[in-house]
Every structure is written in structure tokens, then in C-alpha cells.
Amino acid sequence: SQTIHQWPATLVQPVGSPLSLECTVEGTSNPNLYWYRQAAGRGLQLLFYSVGIGQISSEVPQNLSASRPQDRQFILSSKKLLLSDSGFYLCAWSVHGESYNEQFFGPGTRLTVL
């Protein structure tokens, strides 16, 4: 069966510090991968998606970046965090193919920037 891992579960970082969140998927090959952010009490905002190794599409201009160094690894990074980067970060995967395929979400990382 497929599983998706995210770490860390919670993170408190000072403004201006770097960020690296990691997501890995097991039990599937060539998945589509997604990074979402959810601010408190808000809906999910799609940040990045990837349809293959090294292929990253960004949805919202921001100081975040994403990379996919391996087929089932997706990394979200920032060189300098802003207060507005606080939120709940979710990684998801779907079967490669259609945009409406079911997405499977990880447990999330709660990031607080102070």
C-alpha cells in the first residue's frame, strides 16, 4: 500500500531563518506531488506541483521554492522565512495523469514563524 510521510510535524522558526520541509511517498512510482499551505481558518492554497523529477510548477509568487530530487521525494524550502509563511503545510500525491485524480495527503507540518 502507499504511504506518504512528512517531517517535521511541528516547527518554530525565527523570521529570516531558512526552511526545509521534506515529503516522501512509498509504494507508488512516478506520482504527481503537491505542496499546499493552509493558514488558520482558511482553505488550502496550492503552492507547487510536480509531474516528474525536476519538474516543478509554482502557483503563487512567494519566497518559497520546491524541488524534486528523486521520484518520490518533494522538498519545500525557503532561504529567509517571513511571518506570513506561518501555516499548516501539506504534501499530497496522486496517480500520475489527470488533474482530478484523487489526492492523498500527508500528516502535515505546522510551521510557526516568530
Place this chain on the structure above:
Amino acid sequence: LAKTTQPISMDSYEGQEVNITCSHNNIATNDYITWYQQFPSQGPRFIIQGYKTKVTNEVASLFIPADRKSSTLSLPRVSLSDTAVYYCLVGGPQRGYQKVTFGTGTKLQVIP
């Protein structure tokens, strides 16, 4: 974008049937309608997906009228554990990944 409109919140008593309606007036011919459920501090979970008429699974039913400009998620006999946010999404082969968006969803509160 396939814009969807849902009520912001709903309350229901335990044991009642709950119907959450989503409007998607600009749905495209090849678009599917998908519903997700999200509990606090968790990622969303797929509930049901349909194209037209009615779809039923062990969790919910999805009713889609002939014009497909709206859809209704029906949860039979809700319990306290059904308290969650429910998202309606519209997406299809003609839409890129960036156009299948979650929006703000409907917050369902089940009351004892």
C-alpha cells in the same frame, strides 16, 4: 478557474441527514466533481467523485442534476465524528493541476 461556491458553515444534529450543496456554474463538459473531508490538523481525505446523476459509496452520496451546474453531497445519519470541513472541487482533462482548487469549504458542526 472552475469556481465553486459552498455555504461557509452548517449545523446539524446527530442522526440527521446532511446535504451540502456546491455551485459550479462554469463547469466544463469533461469536468468531474470531487468532494473531500478535512478534520482539524489533518490533510483532506477523498470522499466521493462523480460526473453526472448519482454516485453512492459507503460514506456518502453525490447528486448531480442534469445541467451539472451544482452538486449535493449527502451524508446519511451524521455523527459527532462527521464534524469537519467539506470541500467541493471541479476538475477535468482540459484543466491543469493549478485549476483544481480547494477553496474554503463548508464547515459542518454536528451537535449532540
